[in-house]
Amino acid sequence: MTNSLYISTTATGSGKALVALGIIDLILRKTNKVAFFQPIVLDCSQGHRDEDIDLILNYFKLEQTYEEAFGLCYDEVKDLLVQQKFDEIIEKIIKKFKNLENKYDFILCEGSDYLQENSAFEFELNTEIAKNLGHPILILGNAYHRSIEDALSPILISCDTYQDKGCKVIGIIINQAEEEKTEELRKTLTKIFPPQEYALGVIPHNAKLSSPRVAEIAQQLEAKVLYGQHRLDSLASNFLVVAMQMQNALERLKEDSLIITPWDRGDVIIGMLQAHQSANYPQLAGIVLTAGHNLNPSIARLIEGLPDPLPILSVTTDTYTTAERVHNVRTTLTSTDYDKINLSLQLFHSNINLDRLEAQIRTLRTQGITPKMFTYNLVQQAKAQKRHIVLAEGTEPRILQAATVLIEQDIVDLTLLGQPDEIAMVIKKHGITLDLDRLQIINPVASPHFESYVQLLYEARKAKGMNLDLARDYAQDVSYFGTLMVYRGDADGMVSGAVHTTQHTIRPALQIIKTKPDCAIVSSVFFMCLEDRVLVYGDCAVNPDPSAEELAEIALSSAETAQKFGIEPRIALLSYSSGQSGQGEDVEKVRQATKIAREKRPDWKLEGPIQYDAAVDEEVAAQKMPGSEVAGQATVFIFPDLNTGNNTYKAVQRETKALAIGPILQGLKKPVNDLSRGCTVPDIINTVVITAIQSQSF
Template sequence: MTRSLFLAPVEPHAGTSLLSLGILDYVLRKTRRVGIFRPVILDQSVDKHDKTIELLLHHFHLEQTYAQTYALTTSEANELLARNQYDQLLNRIIAAYQELERRYDFVLCLGSDSNHELSLFEFNLSVEVARSIDSRVLLLSNGHGRSVDDIAATLQQIRDAFHAKGSPVIATVVNKVEPERVEEVRSGLIADLAIAADQLFVLPGDPVLASPMLREVAEQLNAEILYGSDQLDRQARRVMVIAMQMDHYLDRLTDHALLVTPGDRGEILLSAILAHQSANYPPIAGIVLTTSERPSPALARLLDGLPKIPPVLAVNSETYETATDLSRVRSHITVDSPTKIAAALQLCEQYIDGEALEKQYGQIEPRGISPRLFLYNLSQRARSNRRRIVLPEGEEERILRATEALIRDQIADITLLGDPTTIQEQVNALALDLDLSQVQIIEPGNSMRLAAYSQTLYELRKSRGLTLEQAHDLMLDVSFYGTMMVYKGDAHGMVSGATHTTAHTIRPALQFVKTRPGISIVSSVFFMCLEDRVLVYGDCAINPKPTAEQLADIAISSADTAQLFGVEPRIAMLSYSTGDSGAGEEVERVRAATELAQERRP
């Protein structure tokens, strides 16, 4: 039986994208057969796709086309209403939904998400659709700046309307509440609405989600991009109108501030860029020049020769008008905003009890371990048993972005190897929301452990002719240093390979970590997260032509690793021949390895 949930926003800008991400992230741990459905979309959303639908389709790689996600456009709906064909309108919505119902185990239905207060027609249509498709209803309210009484009065009215039509409201989410008021709002609403605690979820406002990206600022202000077109994924956390002298405003700069200043104030533009590049001032989001003035030719020539200039936008409006326009810029969670997506998922994970919600709309039968459940379980296990991981390539962009996510989600303690100044400059240049005081940074050449590590390596390898001086030189290599941290117990694991080859990464481990007792060969495995399952492939990186004995060891090690990571091991030994149809050395080697593996692990 297909389960469906009707997500009904009560006010504009309540956070449909955020909650949709959280719901699908949970459901996809149970099944890949998931669809999304919005009964009526705006006309412009046909060509310029609906942001929420586009986000869900692409982020979760859903097996559904955009055209299959809706039944009608607003023009088509209005035309049917003008002809007094309301029943026909509902029939088309139901028919489109039933197509999805036949294909999926779960369908998330999205109510109207317009930028204005819901019209009576939009509200009544949501109520009627939820009843017609027999969907449970989840209400979503915008609690920002509102009293408990105000929120409760609106929600009670909406709940009564759905119940009157026979569509039960199973839970309510109140989003964007001031963080210090979350408990006050939650306890007040539970009392006022007379609902169970597991039917109400209150989410605090999040500055990452509330702050627009520079790309959104440029689009909504129709601004000209003078510099930094490749850095428009920066977020503007605060708007600062700058009209004072340099000495007075510099000390007021904050992280991710968007500066607004008249276009003829070249000294402010230049000093702001230099402050952004300086290690002594926080990185800014960008600069908006107003009043249709642009940098003079001499200043433009100077700026063209400077590195790492933050985004500089230009508009024709006056400064005050521009500041007012900026206050109206809306922030969206889009496909190209991974930081916002991660923040949204983390917020839902922290404040919404997925299991309690699932009990309300009907349990979904899991279909084996899905890739999303696999990754989720890993994250949960890592959080509950937090370990220190060393990342030798600490100056590399992908490593720093991964560190940002790991620290934000509290998955692991991180040690970065590299030059602290270079790492800080990279964090600033990438506009990462990463507090490096929460990260251990070690430069091997300046490490207090260098001498002890060198001595240990010398003792382990002196029988092979290694001198203490050579051991010292090797320990300056980040791969050797990181591996020694694991060997000595100063880290629990190492992840490398972003810029180094496999051979360079594993060479130190082969030299002094060695294999565990009973295993004759070092091997590797790949976890392949496919559409509907997780497979473990071994060995695809180290042993090009193992013997039968080694192949049996690889199979057993791969099975143990799979089980350790929560994947039920069922071993398939691969050769170019299937069954008994082939013969030859390669086939016989695989057959012999299979027999050995079965003997050791009946």
């Protein structure tokens, strides 16, 4: 029977999305066959999609369709109730659920959030649904602006009601607890519910999670965006109505404040723009102009001349009404809110008894290694021996966003290369929450080590015609400077390539760090995280047309990389024919490479030449290469040339929606890794984590 869990809330705004994110994240470490289900969604009107369903499906890239993720629309429920067909409601929901149950190992069910007027009926409906689906229950309470008694009372009622219905309650979570009440809530909760029987947790309130984006404010106020369209993702943590003198308003400014002021207060508009740019005042989220008139032309001209103005919104309502509406803006999590999602996961994992929760959910049988499991294991491996990684492109926003996650999760120590003022400006411009006190920033030319690095580069390259002046010029380049840091031991590894070419990243490493004694070339692999396993593809990024000797070396290096990351190497050297069936220069190269590799590592399982289908499919393998230890179960795939490898990895990635991590460079004495210029923030994080793990072997 499929494992499942039902999240039942005691009040609206309890933060189900945070808990759902945490549970799905936890379960994906055991199985990738996970689904999300809401028995009832509020709105099914054309174009409307439930926010929590979209968040979970898109962020975790679950394979189910949106239509599979819910049972009925609320309007359908009301129509059936009018016809006194309550049983039909339950039957329709069960039917939709059973369709999922046949496909997945675990289903997380999310109850309704009491957004309609009849909350008593909704609660009764939730209990009936949970009872009929046979789900164990996780009760989620809301402590925000509530006394301890008021926070616990609905939880106790819910628990009693579910147990009276024959449902098993396995856990209690209280969300949004104010700091001064958190510890007392924990103590009281453990007195009422024995920790050895229930998974318990008290999650503290976090203002950032409840802060709306300026874009949400603009949408819900039906505001016109006058300026700052590119900054609409900024969070508004505080709201300040300014009708006072500017000097008094300045004293009340807080970080990420949204200023609400009448359209004709030019002094306030100018003053707030200056305050935002001043190092002596907090960063602001934006300005809302009330009463709907056009800006004074002089003020408009001034703003249009600014390089990076704040978001400025215009509404037709008066100041009082606008302030009230802003206060009531409802914020939601979306799958691209990486900062909020990361924070949500941290809050969940650090405040819930995860061991008890996992024990309460029946142990899942792991089938292969899933992408989530693989990346989770990578992070744990990197944390086990923390390393220092230098990010050469410190002014690139994606690098800074990745650095935020890496630092907040304490995965690695980081150095960013670039001018500190420029990095700070990029952080402010893009609303990145990176804590610069927790990492090192180095401007290469201003570094006290610069001249020693120049000398180091000169000594390493003087035999190739390098002089001191040329070395000084090269050392100013971030890729050379970062490589020199790694070479001298001032960093354990380097990652670059988000805005530079592969050659720009690799050339300094080849010239300075150089290859291992037993490696003649540098090559690369991709970790291809498929639905039920992780494969290694090499070389898909560096060597255009390797010789037989080079191909053998790529195979052995790739196998060593696979083994280092917990993948048993079964190596397939690919060609257009299998075994002895093919003839020609290309297939002969692969045959010779296989022979060389076997002579060097007779203890490893190698096969080649072999076709891709024979390498991955057991039935094809039985026909084409019976008795092979590799055919049908290969884990390391070696392509004969870059053209084949690069196209194959991209085709597999696109057609199977596999997570491709790489390229990961191998063969260097110390790790340097290259990013694709189209890399995403998660790509950067994965590459840094792998670089850190590589450096643990040096």
